[in-house]
Amino acid sequence: MTIAVSPQALPALVLNADYRPLSYYPLSLWSWQDAIKAVFLDRVNIIAEYDQAVSSPSFSMRLPSVVCLKTYIKPSRHPAFTRFNLFLRDRFQCQYCSTREELTFDHVIPRCRGGETTWENVVAACSPCNLKKGSRLPKQAGMIPHQKPFQPTVQDLHNNGRQFPPNYLHESWLDYLYWDSELEP
Secondary structure (H helix, E strand, O other): OOOOOOHHHOOEEEEOOOOOEOOEOOEOEEOHHHHHHHHHOOOEEEEEEEEEEEEEOOEEEEEEEEEEEOOOOOOOOOOOOOHHHHHHHOOOOOOOOOOOOOEEEEEOOOHHHOOOOOOOOEEEEEHHHHHHHOOOOHHHHOOOOOOOOOOOOHHHHHHHHOOOOOOOOOHHHHHHOOOOOOOOO
């Protein structure tokens, strides 16, 4: 699964004040128009630029390719319980058969048996596995999730998001992505 990024759109990578991306998946990108607006409102510093420029009769500037917020935005410790974040936690894979097709979600302990819609009871599942399991408990259905459901941290989602890079990464972004990758000599 990838997020489509058009290089022709000249998006700007947005970094927090600590020089880390606001998010890895989806990658924190702004349109060039939003990046320029933030520059003029003095909300960001330009870290890197494209070769392309925009001009008015009295002004010209190169388009920012990387911007850094001047004010640190503290990330929440616990991400919102959304379908997207659930899929990201489970790496966009069915937790029963590992397929990436027709994803939905499954209550490990079915709601009709008292199961709640929480991080600790819901997993990503493909439609066929979800139908096969039905309203049975995992042991009854012979379908145990590969990973026990858990409430992820923002860091867990960032780490998983790094496995799904966008289809396009501008060279000026690479120094700010994948902080734990090995440096070349």
